[in-house]
Amino acid sequence: MKKPENIRLLQQAIACFDDTQAYKQLFLLFYPSLVHFAVSIIKSKESAEEIVSDVFIKIWEKRQHLEKVENLSFYLFTAVKNRCINQFNDTKYKAEININDITVEFKSLYHDPEQKMISAEAIRQIQEAIGELPPRCRLIFKLVKEEGLKYKEVAELLQLSIKTVENQMSLAFKKIGTAIDFKLHQLAVFSKN
Amino acid sequence: MTIDRFWELLSKKHCGEVSTGELNELEELLRVHPEWKKAAHLIRLKFSINSF
Numbered sequence: 691m692k693k694p695e696n697i698r699l700l701q702q703a704i705a706c707f708d709d710t711q712a713y714k715q716l717f718l719l720f721y722p723s724l725v726h727f728a729v730s731i732i733k734s735k736e737s738a739e740e741i742v743s744d745v746f747i748k749i750w751e752k753r754q755h756l757e758k759v760e761n762l763s764f765y766l767f768t769a770v771k772n773r774c775i776n777q778f779n780d781t782k783y784k785a786e787i788n789i790n791d792i793t794v795e796f797k798s799l800y801h802d803p804e805q806k807m808i809s810a811e812a813i814r815q816i817q818e819a820i821g822e823l824p825p826r827c828r829l830i831f832k833l834v835k836e837e838g839l840k841y842k843e844v845a846e847l848l849q850l851s852i853k854t855v856e857n858q859m860s861l862a863f864k865k866i867g868t869a870i871d872f873k874l875h876q877l878a879v880f881s882k883n
Numbered sequence: 884m885t886i887d888r889f890w891e892l893l894s895k896k897h898c899g900e901v902s903t904g905e906l907n908e909l910e911e912l913l914r915v916h917p918e919w920k921k922a923a924h925l926i927r928l929k930f931s932i933n934s935f
Contacts, residue, residue, distance in 0.1 A: 834898050835898070840899075840900070841895075841898070841900050856891060856894075856895070856900075857891070859891075859894040859895070859898060860887065860890040860891035860893075860894045860895075861890075862894065863890050863893055863894035863897070863926065864887075864890040866926075867890070867893075867922045867925060867926050868922075870925050870926075
């Protein structure tokens with residue numbers, strides 16, 4: 691998960707010192723997951739990349755205001771979502787975003803060096819279990835666990851109730867917990883034989 | 884219903900969304916249902932908010 695304190699430092703460096711290196715780092719940190727999120731909404735990689743780039747251009751243009759942003763992750767995801775909606779409204783589709791239609795495939799962020807504490811096998815099991823979650827459940831889970839958004843923020847971002855986010859998160863944990871347990875059991879049986 | 888509540892509380896705990904009251908409720912559930920401790924332990928080991 692992205693560390694809020696690191697994001698905060700980048701945010702301050704950009705806002706207070708016009709730090710282009712910090713801006714580049716912020717871009718590299720968020721670009722992949724924001725593009726995947728946008729693709730899940732507008733179903734076009736080209737448009738998604740354009741939208742995310744536009745959001746980052748705005749971030750630089752209005753960098754003096756950046757320090758006032760309380761949660762930059764939430765801010766960026768919301769900005770991308772709003773731009774996606776605007777894009778829809780600008781086109782003939784005039785479609786509403788339906789969360790059930792979102793088939794998000796975030797690039798997994800579980801390649802952080804800090805995660806060396808967890809064995810590669812354990813990570814693989816968890817990723818496999820995450821991959822098997824229903825699309826809406828997977829999207830909510832990833833926004834919470836990989837992007838570090840709060841339940842309240844995910845609810846606002848996806849226009850859901852907090853209760854729905856809670857339910858989807860408990861479903862995700864239940865399925866992942868059960869999958870890990872089942873796989874360990876299989877491993878134990880296999881070892882005995 | 885109780886097992887669903889267990890997963891709800893466990894997920895909230897590992898996402899930093901749990902209140903003190905809910906944490907106590909989770910502990911009480913684990914006291915009444917010690918068979919669920921294994922699941923809680925697995926989640927804590929492999930899926931803790933600190934490790935991820």
